[in-house]
Amino acid sequence: VYLLGSGTATTHEAITSMPEITETAARASGALAFARAGMRPVDVDVVEVYDSFTITVVLTLEDLGFCAKGEGGAFVSDGRIAPGGAFPLNTSGGGLSYTHPGMFGVFLLIEAVRQLRGEAGARQVNGARTALCHGTGGQLSTAATVILGLDAR
Amino acid sequence: MSITPPLPAIDPDTQAFWDGAKRGELLIQRCTQCDEHQFYPRLRCVRCGGAVQWIRASGDARVYTYTVVHRAAHEAFAPLVPYVVALVDLAEGPRMMSRLRVTPEDVRIGLEVRVAFERQSDDVTLPIFEAQTR
Numbered sequence: 001v002y003l004l005g006s007g008t009a010t011t012h013e014a015i016t017s018m019p020e021i022t023e024t025a026a027r028a029s030g031a032l033a034f035a036r037a038g039m040r041p042v043d044v045d046v047v048e049v050y051d052s053f054t055i056t057v058v059l060t061l062e063d064l065g066f067c068a069k070g071e072g073g074a075f076v077s078d079g080r081i082a083p084g085g086a087f088p089l090n091t092s093g094g095g096l097s098y099t100h101p102g103m104f105g106v107f108l109l110i111e112a113v114r115q116l117r118g119e120a121g122a123r124q125v126n127g128a129r130t131a132l133c134h135g136t137g138g139q140l141s142t143a144a145t146v147i148l149g150l151d152a153r
Numbered sequence: 154m155s156i157t158p159p160l161p162a163i164d165p166d167t168q169a170f171w172d173g174a175k176r177g178e179l180l181i182q183r184c185t186q187c188d189e190h191q192f193y194p195r196l197r198c199v200r201c202g203g204a205v206q207w208i209r210a211s212g213d214a215r216v217y218t219y220t221v222v223h224r225a226a227h228e229a230f231a232p233l234v235p236y237v238v239a240l241v242d243l244a245e246g247p248r249m250m251s252r253l254r255v256t257p258e259d260v261r262i263g264l265e266v267r268v269a270f271e272r273q274s275d276d277v278t279l280p281i282f283e284a285q286t287r
Contacts, residue, residue, distance in 0.1 A: 016193070016250050
């Protein structure tokens, strides 16, 4: 598994200092990672994002460019992110459905690598060759995006 | 409230703010160089690095966004549910988080509010916000 691109960004510390409460640092970190990987959101097969809360996921997907701002709720509806759905997201179950012991970010990377190696068992996304992991820290403050793949670029 | 809620730790950076709250004054910082207002309290101006001084804010604010808490985060807050926690934009500019003394039915984005104070202990009086009455 290769690291194809990564990006980090920070916008604030306290939530009261967040420049725009519906836009996170994922916008900047995602743009960096995609540019460095030479990829676009449509090129990603598996997505693993930090899910401290439901809203974190919705904002992150919007800011990474998987859907337009304001459309994240509809985007994840109707089974699209369910097992077998069209948009493989948090295939381990995520922090909300599986476990959140703190420092959950490494679990995102582990799950992505398992998917890319074809070691994910019953939850395997068939044919997965690229994956994106995204961590959020602070109070929606800091963002780190990593894009992984089976093919060196 | 019969059960003491978790209270903020007061330190040298925030002492003036809490002293002001005890007197019923909402204090924020203003930069002596660029006149920018800031809250929460910090050692220097986050915009230009200049020295800051404390000023008394008007106490007028407007609701930027809010959430309604139905499940108390601490047993001391249980008698208050459902209660409103909001980000309010002070007339001077800074945004702060506070509980509102406004019902979930009456709160809305853009609501004009004004600071009020609730004593919690000998050291801590909390600023909260209530609807402006004209």
